[in-house]
Amino acid sequence: xxxxxxxxxxxxxxxxxxxxxxxxxxxxxxxxxxxxxxxxxxxxxxxxxxxxxxxxxxxxxxxxxxxxxxxxxxxxxxxxxxxxxxxxxxxxxxxxxxxxxxxxxxxxxxxxxxxxxxxxxxxxxxxxxxxxxxxxxxxxxxxxxxxxxxxxxxxxxxxxxxxxxxxxxxxxxxxxxxxxxxxxxxxxxxxxxxxxxxxxxxxxxxxxxxxxxxxxxxxxxxxxxxxxxxxxxxxxxxxxxxxxxxxxxxxxxxxxxxxxxxxxxxxxxxxxxxxx
Numbered sequence: 001x002x003x004x005x006x007x008x009x010x011x012x013x014x015x016x017x018x019x020x021x022x023x024x025x026x027x028x029x030x031x032x033x034x035x036x037x038x039x040x041x042x043x044x045x046x047x048x049x050x051x052x053x054x055x056x057x058x059x060x061x062x063x064x065x066x067x068x069x070x071x072x073x074x075x076x077x078x079x080x081x082x083x084x085x086x087x088x089x090x091x092x093x094x095x096x097x098x099x100x101x102x103x104x105x106x107x108x109x110x111x112x113x114x115x116x117x118x119x120x121x122x123x124x125x126x127x128x129x130x131x132x133x134x135x136x137x138x139x140x141x142x143x144x145x146x147x148x149x150x151x152x153x154x155x156x157x158x159x160x161x162x163x164x165x166x167x168x169x170x171x172x173x174x175x176x177x178x179x180x181x182x183x184x185x186x187x188x189x190x191x192x193x194x195x196x197x198x199x200x201x202x203x204x205x206x207x208x209x210x211x212x213x214x215x216x217x218x219x220x221x222x223x224x225x226x227x228x229x230x231x232x233x234x235x236x237x238x239x240x241x242x243x244x245x246x247x248x249x250x251x252x253x254x255x256x257x258x259x260x261x262x263x264x265x266x267x268x269x270x271x272x273x274x275x276x
Contacts, residue, residue, distance in 0.1 A: 003078045021153040028102045030155035034094035040165030047101035048074040054084045057095040105171040115143040118213040122178045123150040131162025132250025138166035140257035148178040182231035191233045200235035208260035
């Protein structure tokens with residue numbers, strides 16, 4: 001096993017993949033950190049190109065996972081003391097990071113699969129929020145996540161960590177302008193429901209059993225409803241206690257997706273309709 005110093009070209013490439021969206025897009029690779037994510041990558045049969053270990057750190061679990069990666073063709077490198085912490089840039093760096101292949105999904109791939117439930121992110125900027133959205137999507141059985149132009153890269157290391165490995169399981173599409181995406185989804189016959197803090201129909205009394213796309217907006221500004229309204233079929237809101245301002249976009253995604261899952265499981269008849 002080769003030991004690599006901070007200025008080694010492989011380590012510098014690793015830094016670029018951690019720091020730059022453009023590098024991840026150009027190479028079709030991204031970085032995962034820690035034992036849990038490495039284990040998820042193996043479960044998801046994600047192509048693992050290389051594994052980098054912190055010098056002197058070992059455990060039976062780590063050794064077992066690294067052996068599996070090696071058997072599948074991954075190269076394994078040891079980083080000199082302190083290098084992994086500088087590359088990862090986290091307060092408590094993990095003992096292992098890996099470079100893995102980035103899945104490449106298009107809107108056509110999603111359409112061909114016959115989607116029943118989608119999430120659409122419009123100008124969601126915080127990587128932690130984006131990762132939570134993906135995690136909620138995976139847990140609730142969402143068919144795909146569509147990230148419109150202006151949304152943060154879900155393969156950003158912070159987003160990947162927040163997703164708890166969900167980015168390795170949920171199809172994610174990096175798409176164009178929201179107007180183009182919503183027009184396309186409408187042509188597929190999906191009900192496009194925007195989310196708003198107030199003024200929309202109660203999400204729990206809206207029919208979510210039909211093929212549906214929830215449209216999530218920017219953390220601070222929300223959705224530009226005036227511009228997007230002609231491309232939407234309705235607006236839903238989540239009733240909150242008096243004085244509460246809003247929910248985190250990741251929490252909104254979780255609430256809506258699990259309500260859709262509940263309705264589809266139990267066939268509860270809706271009492272209202274956001275498209276009326």
